[in-house]
Amino acid sequence: MTRHAHRLPRWQRRSLYVAGAALLASGVLWLVLHYSAAAGELPHPLEAWAMRLHGLASFAALFMLGVLAAAHVPQGWRLTGRQRRAGQRGTGLALCILGALLALTGYLLYYFASESVRPALGWLHSAVGIAAGAGLAFHQRRKSRETRMN
Ligand code: HEM
Ligand code: HEM
Numbered sequence: 414m415t416r417h418a419h420r421l422p423r424w425q426r427r428s429l430y431v432a433g434a435a436l437l438a439s440g441v442l443w444l445v446l447h448y449s450a451a452a453g454e455l456p457h458p459l460e461a462w463a464m465r466l467h468g469l470a471s472f473a474a475l476f477m478l479g480v481l482a483a484a485h486v487p488q489g490w491r492l493t494g495r496q497r498r499a500g501q502r503g504t505g506l507a508l509c510i511l512g513a514l515l516a517l518t519g520y521l522l523y524y525f526a527s528e529s530v531r532p533a534l535g536w537l538h539s540a541v542g543i544a545a546g547a548g549l550a551f552h553q554r555r556k557s558r559e560t561r562m563n
Contacts, residue, residue, distance in 0.1 A: 419492055421485060429477045435470035437546050439463045440539055471519060478512050504552040511545040 421429070443463040446452065486509065493502035518538040526534050 419485075419489060421481075425477065425480055425485075428473065429481075432470050432473040432477055433546060433549065435466060436474055436542065439467040439470060440542055443467065444539060471515075474512075475516060478509075501552060504548055508545060508548050508552060511541055511548060514541045515545060 420426075440463075443460055446457040446460050446463065486505065489505055490502065493499055493505070515538065518534060518541060522531070522534055522538060
């Protein structure tokens with residue numbers, strides 16, 4: 414097995430990064446608009462646009478998680494049975510769990526959040542989202558360190 418044998422096809426890697434970057438950017442923009450000191454009585458008009466972009470990017474991201482579930486995850490799981498790549502199994506599994514939590518908390522935010530639970534649920538959802546972004550960077554950084562060691 415060569416060290417690049419488990420690289421994602423370029424369209425998958427790019428689509429995942431574009432969707433992930435759009436989710437983070439639109440989520441953080443919404444938080445800044447909503448909670449900044451400059452926020453007035455009425456919601457900032459850009460808040461709705463930030464969520465429209467966020468909703469679009471979240472469908473794309475869930476589609477990409479489905480694409481990865483078909484090949485990357487099962488192949489990666491077999492590959493990481495070996496000691497040397499065991500770390501990637503842990504971070505990969507964490508990414509799957511964080512993705513599921515994002516879908517669940519996003520769904521609750523959209524359909525069930527009453528005004529009293531919404532702020533806490535929104536912060537929880539955002540913290541999971543930021544952790545997933547960091548987790549993705551870490552999932553790959555191990556790979557580049559390993560590549561340098563080879
Ligand atoms: C249990 C689940 C998973 C396992 C076992 C796993 C395993 C791996 C392995 C072994 C690599 C290294 C490839 C190499 O050395 O070239 C890798 C790369 C990568 N993984 Fe995962 N992974 C999992 C889940 C995920 C998930 C859920 C995502 C996305 C949210 C993801 C995104 C990536 C990306 C972007 C790369 C870099 C690919 C590239 O450079 O082309 N993985 N994964
Ligand atoms: C797969 C990933 C994600 C999915 C499926 C997802 C889904 C959703 C959904 C469905 C909503 C509700 C939209 C609405 O009420 O109009 C939402 C809101 C939100 N999301 Fe995400 N999201 C994801 C990632 C992220 C990330 C990475 C962040 C990073 C900061 C984030 C931050 C937010 C914020 C701040 C809100 C508004 C919270 C509120 O209304 O109180 N999301 N998300």
